[in-house]
Every structure is written in C-alpha cells, then in structure tokens.
Amino acid sequence: MEVLQDIGQWSGFVLWSMVLIVASLFVYLGLGGTFIIIGLALIHALVTGFDPISWTLLLVLLGIALLGELIEFVVGTFYVAKKGASKLGVGAAFAGGLLGAIAGNGVVPVVGAVLGSFAGAFGGAVLG
Secondary structure (H helix, E strand, O other): OHHHHHHHHHHHHHHHHHHHHHHHHHHHOOOOOHHHHHHHHHHHHHHHOOOOOOOOHHHHHHHHHHHHHHHHHHHHHHHHHOOOOOHHHHHHHHHHHHHHHHHHHHHOOHHHHHHHHHHHHHHHHHHH
C-alpha cells in the first residue's frame, strides 16, 4: 500500500510541475502566464495551509505581475508612437485586441483568445 502512495505522490509532483511549465510558456504567448502562476501559487498555499507561501508573498507576486504588465503596456505604447503610429491607431489597436480576445475566447477558449486578439488589434490599428 505504501508503494501506491509513493506512486500517487510522485504522479502529483510530475503533474504539478507540468502545469507550472505550461503556465510559464503562456508568458511567451502573451496569455498572462504570470497571473496563472499566481493562481497556482494561491492553490498551493491553500493546499499546504499557507506554510511555505504566505499572503504577503502572494501580494508581492501580484504587485510584481501588475508592474510588469504596466511596463509592457507603456513601453509598447511609446514604441509604436515613436515609429509614427497615431494616438487613435494605438487606442483602437488596444481596444480591438481586448475585444477580439474576449470574443475569440467565447468561440474557442485560449486559442480563440490569441487569434481574436491578433485580429482585433490588427483591425483596430487599420481603422485607427
């Protein structure tokens, strides 16, 4: 019986590691992998009784993730403005990307969000 417990424990470790790796890869796809990782950290904290991870650490992680998203947004906006994009084009691309991601996610989760955000941002930039 102890062997089955060990197998179950190791299977859980492997599955958890795979979920963390996939969440890390979401960062490269622009899907907010940092927030998924924070959610996984919250799950880990709830399961372990907040022993290794405290609320303070979770809030620090959330602050770092929000700061990273803000920096990415500001740098992206200034970069395209420097390259000659109009303010209307930048705003329309941003709004189109959000609306496209929401609409695409409703059709096909995750993949639809990525394709919808690309299409919406492109359409917004062209119209703006």
